[in-house]
Amino acid sequence: MKILVIGSTGTIGKEIYKSLQQHHEVYGAHRNSSSFPVDISNKESIESLFNKLPKLDAVINASGTASWKSLSDLKEEDYYIGIKSKLMGQVNLVHVAKNHLNDYGSITLTTGILAEHYEPNAVALSLVNGAIHSYVNTASKELDRGIRLNTVAPGAISSDFPKDKKFAGYFPVDIKDVVKIYEYSLTTNNTGQILKIY
Numbered sequence: 001m002k003i004l005v006i007g008s009t010g011t012i013g014k015e016i017y018k019s020l021q022q023h024h025e026v027y028g029a030h031r032n033s034s035s036f037p038v039d040i041s042n043k044e045s046i047e048s049l050f051n052k053l054p055k056l057d058a059v060i061n062a063s064g065t066a067s068w069k070s071l072s073d074l075k076e077e078d079y080y081i082g083i084k085s086k087l088m089g090q091v092n093l094v095h096v097a098k099n100h101l102n103d104y105g106s107i108t109l110t111t112g113i114l115a116e117h118y119e120p121n122a123v124a125l126s127l128v129n130g131a132i133h134s135y136v137n138t139a140s141k142e143l144d145r146g147i148r149l150n151t152v153a154p155g156a157i158s159s160d161f162p163k164d165k166k167f168a169g170y171f172p173v174d175i176k177d178v179v180k181i182y183e184y185s186l187t188t189n190n191t192g193q194i195l196k197i198y
């Protein structure tokens with residue numbers, strides 16, 4: 001398969017990239033990449049990335065951010081950081097990717113445990129993750145040519161977080177198991193799924 005991984009140097013993305021590279025033709029993209037630079041918060045940047053690539057069988061996004069602040073500190077502009085990056089970045093990615101994928105291609109986004117569990121200072125991320133869950137659930141039904149849309153929703157990754165400390169009420173998860181869920185998303189026939197691992 002020809003697969004694009006966005007966020008390919010991050011905690012999650014670099015492990016997905018490493019694993020998929022063993023069996024597939026994988027393109028790694030991120031803002032500071034010399035080969036495949038992309039900023040998902042800018043739709044033109046996403047379009048220009050896809051114009052450089054061949055037709056793909058799968059796209060995985062493991063990038064996007066939001067503000068980490070308490071409810072009382074969050075200003076309207078802080079919410080827009082996550083809306084522009086993790087939310088509309090991934091929505092725009094779906095719009096662009098669907099035109100560059102082969103029939104039966106797959107798009108996998110990334111959300112997280114914060115969509116449904118509370119963690120202090122994370123409400124702006126919860127907002128965005130929850131919105132993407134609704135979007136995946138419904139937008140997947142309007143994709144044609146058999147193109148599938150799913151999201152992986154991981155808990156905190158144990159390499160980033162103390163193993164014995166709970167995050168949003170759950171212990172951290174091993175990156176190896178998280179990578180397996182992304183790989184499952186590529187190979188399953190399911191669409192519109194929220195693939196939770198926490």
Ligand SMILES: NC(=O)c1ccc[n+]([C@@H]2O[C@H](COP(=O)([O-])OP(=O)(O)OC[C@H]3O[C@@H](n4cnc5c(N)ncnc54)[C@H](OP(=O)(O)O)[C@@H]3O)[C@@H](O)[C@H]2O)c1
Nearest residue numbers: 007008009010011012030031032039040062063112156157
């Ligand atoms: N780590 C966790 O415990 C965890 C748990 C659950 C969910 N998540 C979610 O998973 C996603 C990835 O998290 P992570 O911890 O792997 O992130 P990370 O370690 O900070 O890495 C982010 C990756 O994405 C790239 N990137 C950042 N902003 C970008 C943008 N606007 N456009 C394109 N590429 C961009 C970075 O490279 P450049 O800086 O070069 O762009 C890097 O390759 C995030 O949405 C996060 O909320 C993470």
